[in-house]
Structure formats: structure tokens, C-alpha cells
Amino acid sequence: MSVIPPLEVTDLTTTFVAGRRRTEVVRGVSFTIRRGETMMLLGESGSGKSVTARSIMRLYGSSADVGGSVRLAGRELLELPEQQLRAIRGGQIALVPQDPTGALDPLRRIGSQLAEVLGVHGVEGVKTAARRRAEELLAMVGIPDPKRVADSYPHELSGGMRQRAVIAIAVSCDPQVLIADEPTTALDVTVQAQILELLADLQQRLGMAVLMVTHDVGVAADFGGRVGVMYAGRLVEDGPANEVLSTPRHPYTAGLLDSLPTPGVTRGSLRSIIGSPPPVGAFPAGCAFAPRCPQARPSCGHEDPPLVAVAEDRVAACPVVNAEQVVA
Amino acid sequence: MTALTEAASLPDTTTISKPRRRRMTASATAAAVVVVLIVLTALFGPLLVGDPVAGDTAHRLLPAGTAGHVLGTDGQGRDVLARLVDGTRLSLLAGLIPVLFAAIVGTGLGVTAGLSGKWGQRLIMRTLDVFYAFPAVLLAIAIAAALGSGLSNAIIALAVILVPPVARVAETETRRLVDLDYMEAARASGASRSAIALRQVLPNVAPPVVVYCTALIGLSIVYSAGLSFLGLGISPPTPEWGLMVSEHTQYIYSAPFLAAIPALAILVASVAFNVLGDGLRDLLDVRGEVRA
Amino acid sequence: MSDVLLQAENLSKTFGNGVRAVSDVSLTVHKGETLGVVGESGCGKSTTGKMLLGLLAPDSGSVTFDGVPLAGLGRGRLRALRARLQVVPQNPQTSLNPRLRVRQSIEFNLRAHGMERAARRPRILELLERVGLTAVQAERYPHELSGGQLQRVAIARALATSPDLVVCDEAVSALDKSVQAQVLNLLAGLQAETGVAFLFISHDLAVVEHISDRVAVMYLGRVVELAPASQLWADPRHPYTRALLSATPGQGRERIVLSGDLPNPADPPSGCGFRTRCPVAETACQTEWPPLAEAAPSHQAACVHVSPVAVPG
Numbered sequence: 001m002s003v004i005p006p007l008e009v010t011d012l013t014t015t016f017v018a019g020r021r022r023t024e025v026v027r028g029v030s031f032t033i034r035r036g037e038t039m040m041l042l043g044e045s046g047s048g049k050s051v052t053a054r055s056i057m058r059l060y061g062s063s064a065d066v067g068g069s070v071r072l073a074g075r076e077l078l079e080l081p082e083q084q085l086r087a088i089r090g091g092q093i094a095l096v097p098q099d100p101t102g103a104l105d106p107l108r109r110i111g112s113q114l115a116e117v118l119g120v121h122g123v124e125g126v127k128t129a130a131r132r133r134a135e136e137l138l139a140m141v142g143i144p145d146p147k148r149v150a151d152s153y154p155h156e157l158s159g160g161m162r163q164r165a166v167i168a169i170a171v172s173c174d175p176q177v178l179i180a181d182e183p184t185t186a187l188d189v190t191v192q193a194q195i196l197e198l199l200a201d202l203q204q205r206l207g208m209a210v211l212m213v214t215h216d217v218g219v220a221a222d223f224g225g226r227v228g229v230m231y232a233g234r235l236v237e238d239g240p241a242n243e244v245l246s247t248p249r250h251p252y253t254a255g256l257l258d259s260l261p262t263p264g265v266t267r268g269s270l271r272s273i274i275g276s277p278p279p280v281g282a283f284p285a286g287c288a289f290a291p292r293c294p295q296a297r298p299s300c301g302h303e304d305p306p307l308v309a310v311a312e313d314r315v316a317a318c319p320v321v322n323a324e325q326v327v328a
Numbered sequence: 329m330t331a332l333t334e335a336a337s338l339p340d341t342t343t344i345s346k347p348r349r350r351r352m353t354a355s356a357t358a359a360a361v362v363v364v365l366i367v368l369t370a371l372f373g374p375l376l377v378g379d380p381v382a383g384d385t386a387h388r389l390l391p392a393g394t395a396g397h398v399l400g401t402d403g404q405g406r407d408v409l410a411r412l413v414d415g416t417r418l419s420l421l422a423g424l425i426p427v428l429f430a431a432i433v434g435t436g437l438g439v440t441a442g443l444s445g446k447w448g449q450r451l452i453m454r455t456l457d458v459f460y461a462f463p464a465v466l467l468a469i470a471i472a473a474a475l476g477s478g479l480s481n482a483i484i485a486l487a488v489i490l491v492p493p494v495a496r497v498a499e500t501e502t503r504r505l506v507d508l509d510y511m512e513a514a515r516a517s518g519a520s521r522s523a524i525a526l527r528q529v530l531p532n533v534a535p536p537v538v539v540y541c542t543a544l545i546g547l548s549i550v551y552s553a554g555l556s557f558l559g560l561g562i563s564p565p566t567p568e569w570g571l572m573v574s575e576h577t578q579y580i581y582s583a584p585f586l587a588a589i590p591a592l593a594i595l596v597a598s599v600a601f602n603v604l605g606d607g608l609r610d611l612l613d614v615r616g617e618v619r620a
Numbered sequence: 621m622s623d624v625l626l627q628a629e630n631l632s633k634t635f636g637n638g639v640r641a642v643s644d645v646s647l648t649v650h651k652g653e654t655l656g657v658v659g660e661s662g663c664g665k666s667t668t669g670k671m672l673l674g675l676l677a678p679d680s681g682s683v684t685f686d687g688v689p690l691a692g693l694g695r696g697r698l699r700a701l702r703a704r705l706q707v708v709p710q711n712p713q714t715s716l717n718p719r720l721r722v723r724q725s726i727e728f729n730l731r732a733h734g735m736e737r738a739a740r741r742p743r744i745l746e747l748l749e750r751v752g753l754t755a756v757q758a759e760r761y762p763h764e765l766s767g768g769q770l771q772r773v774a775i776a777r778a779l780a781t782s783p784d785l786v787v788c789d790e791a792v793s794a795l796d797k798s799v800q801a802q803v804l805n806l807l808a809g810l811q812a813e814t815g816v817a818f819l820f821i822s823h824d825l826a827v828v829e830h831i832s833d834r835v836a837v838m839y840l841g842r843v844v845e846l847a848p849a850s851q852l853w854a855d856p857r858h859p860y861t862r863a864l865l866s867a868t869p870g871q872g873r874e875r876i877v878l879s880g881d882l883p884n885p886a887d888p889p890s891g892c893g894f895r896t897r898c899p900v901a902e903t904a905c906q907t908e909w910p911p912l913a914e915a916a917p918s919h920q921a922a923c924v925h926v927s928p929v930a931v932p933g
Contacts, residue, residue, distance in 0.1 A: 044796040044797065044798060045796055144880075158881040158882075159881075160881050161881065188660035188661055188823070188882070189660060189823065189825070189864060189867045189868060189869075190660060190863055190864060190867045190877075190878045190897075191881060192867065192869070193866070193867035193869075193875060193877050193878075194877055194878070194879075196869075197875070197877055215796070215797070216869055216870075217797070217870055218826075218868065218869025218870025218871070219869045219870070220870075221869065221870040222869045222870060255798060256797060256798060258801075259797045259798045259800065259801035260797060260801075260826070260870075261801070261804060261826050261827050261829070261830030261831070262826065262830070263826075263829060263830075263850070263853050263854075265830065267804075267808045267830060267831060268804075268805050268807075268808025268809050268811075268812065269805065269808075270801040270804055270805055270830075271801075272798055272799075272800075272801030272802040272804075272805060273798040273801075274802075276766045276767070276768050276769075276796070276798075276799050277796055277798065277799075279766075508714045509709035509710060509711050509714040509715045510709070510714060510715055510716050510717045510725075512670075512675060512707065512709060513707055513708075513709055513715065513774070513777065513778075514717075514728065515675055516673050516675060516702060516705070516706060516707040517702060517706075517728060517729045517732045517777075517781075518698075518699040518700065518701070518702030518703055518729075518732045518733060518781070519699070519728060519729070519731070519732035520699065520732070523728070523731070523732060527720075527724075527728055527731075528717055528720075528728065531717065531719035531720060532717070532718075532719050535719075
């Protein structure tokens with residue numbers, strides 16, 4: 001039997017358009033997230049991880065050409081008129097951005113912002129009921145004093161509390177898919193731990209599919225689920241987080257893991273990757289990682305490797321590493 | 329030390345922010361052409377036209393287009409074109425010198441104020457603020473009148489009133505820098521305050537000041553012409569645009585367009601410098617508005 | 621490693637807005653070592669760094685560099701001393717003057733200490749080579765370089781006058797991990813080569829643990845734990861350090877999730893500043909902030925629960 005997955009992304013491409021200049025940022029990304037599952041998009045600056053997440057919600061409007069297919073519970077989002085899309089955004093698919101300050105209206109109380117979202121999406125139209133529901137939601141995201149916070153303005157709250165309020169708004173309409181774009185990057189590490197815990201807990205309780213974008217390997221490892229490693233606008237490896245991050249099958253993933261300062265590694269001998277991630281708009285031809293890859297062959301400079309199955313439920317886009325594995 | 333050599337072996341193409349393509353707009357380019365023409369006229373024009381002072385009372389107030397007098401003659405029978413071209417020199421000088429002076433003194437004061445502690449900064453900027461209490465033109469007239477008429481006194485008067493706005497631009501820019509990481513590194517370097525001001529701050533302050541001052545030249549030309557018009561600048565019969573306007577207005581009924589000729593020259597020069605200043609802002613990649 | 625290079629004693633700093641940024645901080649940096657300072661935003665680590673650099677005067681307490689107290693120095697002598705006490709700032713995008721070429725940024729520091737023009741050029745190239753850059757980059761402007769390259773230049777500039785101590789204030793925090801590793805390797809290599817000491821300020825405990833010999837953990841303007849890096853990682857004693865370690869992602873530790881946020885530094889709680897979030901707080905914690913006590917040999921923590929270990933006689 002086949003169950004329709006909450007989110008199915010096929011061959012997503014995003015090209016930014018500014019006048020006559022076109023910049024390819026996402027170059028053919030495919031993945032599926034099942035109900036209650038988490039997908040982490042892991043990558044460094046310029047990898048296209050955030051753009052992928054935002055393209056799914058079509059947040060770039062006319063400034064970007066988005067191609068491929070994005071199916072939300074079987075419904076194609078890329079062909080939907082803007083008006084219908086607006087009803088879906090914040091309803092069936094919600095976003096938790098990196099910076100909670102920008103996501104909240106600085107001039108309105110948290111409670112009224114929450115109630116408004118409930119009203120817009122027809123979850124709760126009656127004012128008093130919406131207010132009660134808002135407080136319930138704030139309590140659900142672990143805010144100890146929901147009544148007071150509902151009556152507060154964003155600037156009166158700490159960064160962690162603001163992010164909780166944003167999460168409350170995001171989950172208020174019981175979304176099928178929650179997109180969290182570096183939700184803890186702006187926060188201190190002890191607060192980050194709280195927020196990650198909260199997201200995991202909410203996912204379990206609400207059965208959402210979560211797409212989380214992060215640059216932090218540790219966050220990806222801790223949060224679990226699937227991880228998709230992105231480099232230069234492509235997925236280079238995809239599989240269960242615990243497997244990908246312990247036995248990587250792409251040289252970039254391996255290099256990224258070796259770059260992390262971990263206890264036991266002698267000082268000064270981190271096995272870093274040479275060079276820097278390529279900037280958007282200047283992705284090398286062939287395998288984009290080839291110029292930095294210790295295992296690159298001459299053919300890597302012009303052949304663009306596809307993602308191939310390398311183990312059960314795992315794919316990687318490196319013929320060099322995986323040919324060796326097959327032989328071994 | 330493998331990591332060191334490794335990193336060097338690969339061309340690293342990532343850039344933090346792409347350098348903005350810097351181009352002047354069409355209007356700024358046109359303004360630059362006009363400015364160059366004005367400067368060339370000031371330098372070489374007098375060689376090409378006749379004597380601007382010699383008058384022929386027999387041929388007073390000839391209309392423009394008369395043979396031998398393209399722009400006609402004025403009330404004393406002097407060739408208007410010759411006077412206009414020759415007057416470019418003093419008009420331009422009277423516009424440029426005060427700005428040059430204000431640029432140097434204003435930048436010095438502004439940077440010093442920006443780098444000083446709270447009290448030094450207050451002392452300098454509040455003192456300069458006194459100048460803002462009076463309209464600039466009135467102040468220039470008052471100073472010029474107090475010093476007595478004459479070109480050099482007009483220039484001094486203008487220089488004095490232009491210092492405060494330039495200082496304000498320089499001080500604002502300096503204060504934007506002081507808390508940046510590289511300024512902290514400069515303080516930690518052990519360099520003297522003057523070295524920091526000269527080699528770290530000035531390269532950042534200079535572009536906005538240049539932009540501002542270019543636009544200020546236009547204003548300065550208008551002001552200096554104004555002082556001459558009021559008889560506080562150059563004394564007759566030396567040609568100067570402001571003075572010419574003043575002389576020609578006597579004949580506003582008999583030769584209505586005569587006064588318009590030098591006035592138009594003032595307008596064109598002033599607008600050209602203003603537009604050029606805006607163009608330089610884009611060219612030098614100066615952020616934000618520079619207005620005093 | 622008994623040679624003390626820099627000694628800070630009882631530093632305190634309160635800002636005009638009432639924020640008590642640093643309270644009673646004492647630190648020692650030995651010659652050639654790396655002292656890590658770790659803490660979350662608002663813990664006072666950067667303010668401490670500025671005071672150690674002599675860029676910010678403490679309200680009370682003293683900083684002594686190689687036996688010379690900074691406070692008593694005249695401006696001229698302090699400037700001369702700065703050749704030996706340098707800084708690598710945090711943000712690659714603002715650590716270099718955007719209007720100066722790379723060469724000019726480094727040259728500025730050389731000139732400040734009176735190096736002849738003829739000697740500067742070869743010295744600049746030597747420094748650039750040492751940090752993995754070439755003569756080509758010497759003529760570039762900052763906007764033409766990557767974040768990693770910019771921090772390399774900032775490091776070359778700091779090393780220009782052969783300092784004894786370089787304060788790295790979040791110097792690698794803004795870099796991608798693969799680039800961060802290169803810069804960490806570079807710093808370690810330079811230390812081995814030149815014997816320079818580092819004061820390494822960061823919010824990232826894994827990075828600090830990796831690069832440092834000893835680590836000071838700060839919370840709300842105070843040092844709450846001070847220990848050799850490996851020991852701090854293996855056996856943290858202060859409950860805040862434990863929570864911080866467990867919150868560092870990807871370590872596979874059992875997570876201690878602290879409740880609540882950092883208290884307002886302008887209005888800190890009475891007694892121990894951590895007690896409002898501490899899982900093991902008790903009544904005694906409300907009265908005073910416990911002093912740093914020996915928890916193990918060369919391992920100090922400021923917590924009433926840390927009982928001094930009996931030194932075996």
C-alpha cells in the first residue's frame with residue numbers, strides 16, 4: 001500500500017533572477033519526508049540548504065525561478081496560484097526562521113499575533129476562544145507563564161522565549177510540515193538545547209514532518225532522523241543521520257566530519273578540507289567538490305556524479321568512493 | 329605544517345561581498361563633462377576672447393548676435409562674452425578655494441572630534457553648532473561685511489561658513505568607524521593616534537567628504553556670486569559672474585536678457601557640481617546620504 | 621610552564637547602563653600556552669579580553685604583562701608594549717579596514733613600531749606566506765577575499781611585531797567548519813613555531829577544548845571554573861560547565877537542559893548568579909557567590925557543592 005507522504009520534493013531547482021543575470025543556487029534536489037519523520041539539510045554557507053527550504057514554500061516570489069516539483073500531501077505547490085498558496089503557508093506548512101525577532105511584529109502583543117494566525121487560517125475565529133487557544137499554545141511550547149507572555153511585546157522577551165513564541169505560531173494551525181531554518185543558530189548553546197528538545201517533543205506529539213536546515217553537524221547528529229548533506233546546490237549524500245555521520249560515503253561529508261574539533265584529536269592536526277566552499281554563482285563544473293577533494297580523479301572535473309544507492313536507504317553522489325566500497 | 333601549504337595551493341575564490349560594479353550614471357557623466365568645460369574655459373578661455381574691461385560707450389547694450397559681440401555688450405559697451413569667459417576664473421576660484429579650505433579644516437576637526445572622548449567631541453561639535461544658529465548666507469554676509477569688501481575677504485567668509493557642515497560629515501563617518509573591529513585592532517597595534525587618524529580613519533572619511541565637497545562647490549559658487557552681487561566680493565571693473573548679474577540688473581528694462589546670461593552661467597556651474605557629487609557617491613561606493 | 625606572561629587580578633567592570641559585565645575575574649596566561657575563555661553571550665568574556673589588551677580600563681583590579689602593570693604605564697610605553705600584545709578580532713568582514721589593501725593593513729602595524737620601509741615589504745610577504753597566503757593577496761582589498769583568507773590576514777597582522785600574546789576574540793566563530801579547521805591548525809602551528817601565547821575567547825566549547833591548554837568558563841561576569849582542557853572536558857565540576865558541555869551538540873552526552881534564560885546582567889540574582897537555573901541549587905546559594913575553590917589539582921570551581929579534594933599527603 002502506498003501512503004501519500006507529507007512532503008515530496010523532486011528535482012527542485014532555484015535560480016535567482018536579477019535583471020539579465022541568473023544565478024543557480026539549488027540544482028536538482030530530491031527528497032521525501034514521511035509523517036513524523038525529520039529531514040535535516042546539512043551544509044556550509046552557499047550550499048543552498050536554506051534556499052531549498054524556502055523555495056519549498058515559494059518564499060522568493062518573482063525574484064527566483066523555481067523548477068521541479070514540490071508536493072505537499074500529494075498537492076503540487078509550484079503550480080498553485082499565490083492566493084491558494086497563502087492559505088497553505090502558516091497552515092499546512094509552517095516556517096520557523098533563524099531570527100525570531102524578524103518573524104514577530106514588534107508593535108503587537110504576542111497573544112494577539114497568535115490569535116490573528118488562528119483567525120486567518122480559520123482554526124479559531126471567536127476572539128475569546130482564540131485567546132484561550134493562544135495561551136494553550138504558549139504553554140505547549142514550554143513558556144512557563146503563558147498569560148503574561150501573551151500580553152507581552154516581543155522586545156520584552158528573551159531570545160529563547162521569542163523563538164518559543166515563533167514556534168507556537170508555527171504549530172498553531174497543526175501543520176503537516178514544519179520547516180525550521182537554522183532555528184537555534186542565533187541562540188546561546190544552553191538555550192539551543194532547550195529549543196531542540198522542544199522541537200523534538202512537538203514533532204512527536206503532533207506527528208509533523210520536520211525539515212530542519214542546519215550548518216551544525218552536532219545538531220544534525222543529535223536531532224536524528226534523516227540527514228541530507230548539501231554542497232554547491234546539490235544533495236551529495238542522504239541517509240539516516242546516525243549512519244551518514246558515522247560512516248560517510250561522500251568525501252565531502254567525511255571531510256566535514258574530520259574538520260570538527262573533537263576531544264582526542266591532537267591540536268593542530270584537524271584534517272580539514274582545503275580551500276573554501278564555492279560561492280553561489282561560481283560552482284565548479286563536474287563534481288563541484290572535485291577541486292577540494294583528496295580523492296578526485298581527472299574524470300571528476302567534467303562528469304557530474306548522480307546520487308546512487310550505496311546501502312539500504314542511503315544514497316551518495318561519488319563514484320570514486322563507492323566503487324572502492326563495492327570492490328572491498 | 330601541511331594545512332598551511334594545503335590551503336595556499338588552492339585558488340580560493342570565495343568573496344565576502346561581491347564588489348559592486350561602480351559606474352557613473354549618464355547624468356553624472358554629463359555633469360563631469362560640463363565641469364571639465366568650465367575648468368578649461370577658466371584656464372584657456374581668456375586667451376580666445378577680447379579684452380573684458382575695454383568698453384566702447386558708442387556701442388552700449390548691443391543685443392546678442394551682433395557681429396563681433398556674440399552675446400552683445402553691457403551698459404558700458406564691454407563685450408559680454410569676453411567678460412563671461414574671463415569671469416569664469418574668479419567665479420570658479422571663489423567657489424573652489426573656500427571648499428578646499430573647508431575640506432581640510434573640516435575633516436581635521438571632524439576626525440579629531442570623532443576620535444576624541446566625550447568631552448573633546450562635545451567641545452568641538454558644540455562650538456561648530458553655533459554656526460548653525462544663523463542662516464549660512466547671512467553669516468557669510470556679516471563676516472564679509474565685517475572684514476570689508478574684496479575677493480580675499482569674501483573667500484574667508486565663505487570658508488568659515490563651510491567648515492561646520494564638512495566637519496559634521498567627517499565626524500559622523502569617523503564615529504561610525506570607531507567601534508569596528510579593525511579600529512580596535514589599530515588601537516591595539518600600538519600606533520599613535522595621529523597614525524590611526526591618518527592611515528586608518530582618513531581613507532574611510534575621505535570618500536564621503538570628497539562627495540560632499542564636490543556638491544558644496546556648486547553652493548559655494550552661488551554664495552560667492554551672491555557676495556559679489558551685494559558688493560562684498562570683487563570690485564569693478566574686474567569681471568565676475570555675481571558682479572555681472574548685479575551690473576546687468578540695472579538694465580533689466582532696456583535689456584531684460586542681459587542679467588540672465590551670467591545668472592545662467594552660475595546656475596549651470598552650480599548644478600553641474602551638484603550632480604557630479606551625486607555621481608561620485610556611487611563611484612566611490614559611499615554608503616548612505618551625506619547631508620549636513 | 622611557570623613563566624607568567626600575563627596576570628589579571630580581580631578585574632571588575634560596570635558599564636554606564638548599570639550592566640555589571642565583569643566581576644572579580646583573575647586569570648593567568650603563561651608563556652607559550654593557550655588559555656581558553658568560554659561562555660555564552662553576556663558572560664563578560666569579550667569585556668575581559670578588552671581589559672587584558674589594555675583597551676578598556678577596569679573599574680578595579682589590575683593587569684600585569686610580563687611583570688609590568690598596564691595601569692601605571694604612560695601612553696608612550698603602553699604603545700611600545702603593544703608590539704607584544706596583539707588581537708585577532710571576531711568578524712572577518714570588519715577585522716580589516718575595507719579601504720586598505722592587505723599589504724597596507726599589515727604594514728600599519730610594522731610602521732607603528734618603527735620598522736624601516738625597506739624591511740617592511742619582505743616582512744609582509746614572509747608573514748603572508750606563514751599564514752598560507754601569497755604575494756598576490758598582498759595587493760587585494762578585503763572584499764576580494766574569503767572569510768577564511770580575511771582571518772588569515774588578521775592573524776598575519778597580529779603576528780607582524782612578533783608578539784608574546786595574541787587575544788583571539790571569537791576569531792574562528794564566523795567561519796564555515798571546513799575553513800575553521802584550517803585556521804585552528806594554523807594557530808596551533810604558529811604557536812609551535814613561534815612560542816606565542818593565545819588567549820582564545822569563544823562560545824564554542826568544542827573549539828576551545830581543542831585549542832586550549834587550560835580553560836576558564838565564565839558565567840554572568842565571573843569565572844566559575846578553571847581547569848586543564850582535557851580535565852574540564854572529562855570531569856567538569858561546576859553545574860554550569862556540566863550543562864554547557866551537555867548542551868554542546870553532537871557529543872552524545874546525556875543532556876542536562878537548563879531551565880530559563882540568562883539573568884539580566886544589570887540586575888543579577890543575589891548570591892550565586894547561576895542559582896536561578898541551577899539543578900542543584902540550595903538555600904546556601906542565595907547568600908554569596910562562592911569563591912573559586914580547588915576541586916582537584918590545578919582545577920578550580922566556584923560552587924558550594926565542590927568540596928576541596930584532600931591532597932594525599
